[in-house]
Amino acid sequence: MKNNFDLVVIGGGILGAFHAFHALNLGFKVALVEKDKAPQSATTRNFGQVVPSGMNTKWQAYGRESLKIYKEIQAKFDISIRNNGSVYLASNEEEVQLIEELHEINKGNDYSSSMLSKKECLEKYPGLRSDYVQAGLFFPDEVTVEPRVMIHRLLEFLEREKGLEIFRNQTVINCEKSGEKVLVHMALGSMLEASKVVICNGKDFKMLYPEIFAQSDLEVSKLQMLQTKPQENYQLPGSVLTGLSIRRYEAFYECPSFAEIKKKEAADSLEKKWGVHILFKQAMDGSVILGDSHQYADASDIDDLGYGLDMDIDDFMIQEAKKIIDLPTYEIAHRWYGMYAQCKNQDIFQKTIDENIHIVTGIGGKGMTGSAGFAHENVKQIFNK
Structure with missing residues (x-):
């Protein structure tokens, strides 16, 4: 099936994009669903600095890995990274x-x-x-980015160079388990089938799981x-x-x-x-x-x-x-x-539903610095790599 994927990522911000990036690097077929024409929430409305120095020991490790990933991508494709300390x-x-x-x-x-x-x-x-x-x-070693530019170029890089399939202007209205698969239903009537789903759409996940959202911190x-x-x-x-x-x-x-x-x-x-x-x-x-x-x-x-x-x-x-x-x-x-x-009360919100649906959100101000490194580890855990 054309719409059968190993991973569907819901949310095209920095956290979702890097989950897609690492899954693609592992050889998986990946789709990303973005409710707008292009991301326009927290990822594009922040200060644009990557500062592992400001994080605690755990997240500094993720941030330092993020620095390496940013610089590796920048060497191949301009995503607005400047190594200026x-x-x-x-x-x-x-x-x-x-x-x-x-x-x-x-x-x-x-x-x-x-x-x-x-x-x-x-x-x-x-x-x-x-x-x-x-x-x-x-x-x-720390870098700056242009937040109104970076995520758009990163998604372009993933689409052109890594084979990511992006579904824009599509709102997911339901995720349901079907055997060993997850069916992802979108508001305009189309459907994707996936082995795994990762939901990284910030506070908007309340539309899919209002009870979990209400019980969250x-x-x-x-x-x-x-x-x-x-x-x-x-x-x-x-x-x-x-x-x-x-x-x-x-x-x-x-x-x-x-x-x-x-x-x-x-x-x-x-x-x-x-x-x-x-x-x-x-x-x-x-x-x-x-x-x-x-x-x-x-x-x-x-x-x-x-x-x-x-x-x-x-x-x-x-x-x-x-x-x-x-x-x-x-x-x-x-x-x-x-x-x-x-x-x-925790550094990021994570909840697994029906084994193969993973909510990963609430990364807060750590997103631009820590997402790339954190997503690397999380994708490996999700796929038992």
Whole structure:
């Protein structure tokens, strides 16, 4: 049968795409079903950085494997990967202590990083304010991507070079076991048959399995981001993460002094209220992307997060960004928000139904960095390889 596959992946975002990628590499016949003409949710609405350095030990391993996979694909097909490194900029003695501790942890992990003095930071990052930075921790192997471009090129690569069959503008309405197979029914009346099905469509899996969704611990995070107009005669290398990132990213939770430092923070600050940590990344057109904020609601209460942008949050992020880097212009060309599903009590949501239907979602902010590595291991488990 033309529509008989070893694997059908539901959801064309980064997590679904890399499940398809690894299954194709194992020689399986794979189809991917995307409800829209092209993916347009969390995968295309994030900051576009691949930073294993910000993850805990388990997910750093997935992230480091993801780096290798990204670079291997980029060598064959341009998916917008740029190997320009990431830096964490410390603004005070406590943050310097944390990046020094993370540096030592990564020595033990055999993951390359180097401490930068204040002078080295100022020389490497144009416009960086001397009254802000005290030191930096640089990770040379990390990359940036263009999220509005990358997933489309990745799917094109999988379709053209790997033989992936993509069914676009198709909404799956039911998956049912039929003997040793799974029948995947789509809203327009067509059907696919598969040995295995992987569902990677974020919070949208509630349409297929509302009871499982209702019983899950999924929550949704809403992130606001901004993009300046192109900067004239200005180049900012790589991803720039700052003191608020140092105080937020889970990698730093493993630092010996982290808990004591967190205790000293004001609980009623605006950065706590809005989950803000300041990031900078220059896009290919010369503009600089600024972010980001984090507001949370249970997945069932997603409407509580609203449909618009909170301009007070945007104004606060710009105000804080100006304390860190003097850009030629802070005139904003674009503002947007993204939403992603994550779990409250586990690092990713996984549920197997009828042996051959696997829900894999809720990867949260780890998606761009960890999906490629995680999917490699998960596909092997699904197919008992």
